[in-house]
Amino acid sequence: MAFSIQQGWCAQARQVPSPNYGPRPDGAAVDLLVVHNISLPPGEFGGGAIEQFFCNQLDCSAHPFFREIEGLEVSAHFLIQRTGELVQFVNTQERAWHAGVSSYQGRENCNDFSIGIELEGSDDVPYTDAQYEVLRQLTHALIDFHRDLTSERIVGHSDIAPGRKTDPGPAFDWRRFRTAISGEST
Ligand SMILES: [Zn+2]
Numbered sequence: 001m002a003f004s005i006q007q008g009w010c011a012q013a014r015q016v017p018s019p020n021y022g023p024r025p026d027g028a029a030v031d032l033l034v035v036h037n038i039s040l041p042p043g044e045f046g047g048g049a050i051e052q053f054f055c056n057q058l059d060c061s062a063h064p065f066f067r068e069i070e071g072l073e074v075s076a077h078f079l080i081q082r083t084g085e086l087v088q089f090v091n092t093q094e095r096a097w098h099a100g101v102s103s104y105q106g107r108e109n110c111n112d113f114s115i116g117i118e119l120e121g122s123d124d125v126p127y128t129d130a131q132y133e134v135l136r137q138l139t140h141a142l143i144d145f146h147r148d149l150t151s152e153r154i155v156g157h158s159d160i161a162p163g164r165k166t167d168p169g170p171a172f173d174w175r176r177f178r179t180a181i182s183g184e185s186t
Pocket residue numbers: 035036037098157165167
């Protein structure tokens with residue numbers, strides 16, 4: 001069954017509401033998709049720390065690295081885990097806090113007009129087939145729901161914050177993803 005978005009929530013996602021969001025600016029179109037990666041601790045997969053982090057519930061005593069990110073308030077709209085499980089933290093009509101200082105085609109502050117999707121992973125570790133498949137389905141559903149979003153308007157975090165961010169990294173196969181998306185678009 002095809003994925004669908006209903007009132008900003010993906011029907012196929014497990015909802016884990018994050019407090020880290022706010023309204024988009026008045027009249028802001030949602031017209032950019034930003035692909036990220038994250039793993040907590042870095043390079044380790046599974047375990048649920050990403051969800052805790054995005055909900056300000058990370059136990060910072062659990063790992064030395066967690067001290068470095070203690071107190072940060074961030075989020076993304078979606079997380080696609082290694083297994084392909086899809087988690088949604090923020091309604092896509094709201095502004096999630098994933099891009100930071102960023103710029104796309106001369107427009108600053110990409111959080112205002114973008115949707116952020118985190119792939120559980122790290123820059124140099126191949127993503128799973130399940131992740132590519134869920135990303136494809138989710139992207140298609142988002143393009144259906146957000147009328148200003150197109151398959152051309154998909155970037156990596158590194159594209160909108162060059163020199164500061166490297167994700168989703170060389171391991172992300174853009175050609176594979178773009179081919180899958182174009183095959184799906186009408
Ligand atoms: Zn990122």
